[in-house]
Amino acid sequence: MRDGNRATVTAAMFAGFLLVAWLQVMAALLIVLLVLKVLPGAAAVRIALPLVIATAGLLWYATVRALRLRRPSLAGVAVTRKDAPALWAMIDDAATAAGVKAPDAVTVVAGAAVTLVEHVRLTGLLGGRRELFIGMPVLLAWDESWLRAAVAHELAHGSPKLGRFAAMAYRGRGALGRIVPRIPRRSPAGPALRAYARWFHRVDAPFAREQELLADRIAAEFAGGRAAAGVLRDGPALEGLQQLFHAEYLSPGWQSGFVPDDVFGGFLRVLAARADDLAMLRAVEPEAPGSGTRIRRCPSGWPRCPR
Numbered sequence: 001m002r003d004g005n006r007a008t009v010t011a012a013m014f015a016g017f018l019l020v021a022w023l024q025v026m027a028a029l030l031i032v033l034l035v036l037k038v039l040p041g042a043a044a045v046r047i048a049l050p051l052v053i054a055t056a057g058l059l060w061y062a063t064v065r066a067l068r069l070r071r072p073s074l075a076g077v078a079v080t081r082k083d084a085p086a087l088w089a090m091i092d093d094a095a096t097a098a099g100v101k102a103p104d105a106v107t108v109v110a111g112a113a114v115t116l117v118e119h120v121r122l123t124g125l126l127g128g129r130r131e132l133f134i135g136m137p138v139l140l141a142w143d144e145s146w147l148r149a150a151v152a153h154e155l156a157h158g159s160p161k162l163g164r165f166a167a168m169a170y171r172g173r174g175a176l177g178r179i180v181p182r183i184p185r186r187s188p189a190g191p192a193l194r195a196y197a198r199w200f201h202r203v204d205a206p207f208a209r210e211q212e213l214l215a216d217r218i219a220a221e222f223a224g225g226r227a228a229a230g231v232l233r234d235g236p237a238l239e240g241l242q243q244l245f246h247a248e249y250l251s252p253g254w255q256s257g258f259v260p261d262d263v264f265g266g267f268l269r270v271l272a273a274r275a276d277d278l279a280m281l282r283a284v285e286p287e288a289p290g291s292g293t294r295i296r297r298c299p300s301g302w303p304r305c306p307r
Helices: 003-038 041-067 085-098 136-141 144-156 166-182 190-223 225-255 263-273 275-282
Strands: 076-078 105-109 114-121 126-135
Touching: 003 041, 003 166, 003 190, 041 166, 041 190, 085 105, 085 144, 085 190, 105 136, 114 144, 114 166, 126 136, 126 144, 126 166, 136 144, 136 225, 136 263, 144 190, 144 225, 166 190, 190 225, 225 263, 225 275, 263 275
Parallel strands: 105 126
Antiparallel strands: 076 105, 114 126
């Protein structure tokens, strides 16, 4: 199957997920109307409202609650084109390399990652405002080529090089990843939606891997193969060491009333002092592209794997 066809299939399956969600509501309402039709007029009027509320109304509420995506927001400092023209020029070049539009905003945040967030419409069927979040630890710890690779990789996730509907397919995959875990176990809308989501991920897995591999290739072409490989290896390691920094250094000091003057400077000093821990994290098996699940073990002595 060609990549363009795979993108179309994934996008269509996501639209089908939303259709199934609302068909459940319509089917429940139709059943209620059929039941009321066979009842005597007085009985139908007496039980109509409770029956509608108990079936179609409850299913409608559960469906709306499941499909309602909150817009993610991260605390940070907005960086305009006037504030950092060189950074924005690099982002524009990365967007051109990926074949997508530049993000609408850039925000520097505390987390050790580079993330593109899109405020989607209609649960992901339509795109919206895109914001690039760049972690201050990344800006301090990585050189320019690594930052170029990380930015290009994030922007390339929605690249149309794999088909016209590739961006919608990526949005839909992300939307399902946020919707399904939020469905309560006892929700009447849950069984069908969870079953559909499992089928979606099985069918979509090859294209999800292809999108990740394309993002890797674009990052390598834009910033160099060594930088792209370094980001894939050191990205999770940097996040893991930041978790250790917060757990073993920042949080205990904060609770004791000792607030550091330079949090990020302290993190860089820990990064230099705990090179062995960083090396262990670098040696951990990375996440399989497009798998959506971790396949790696925690380093020895760590209570849990870095997320």
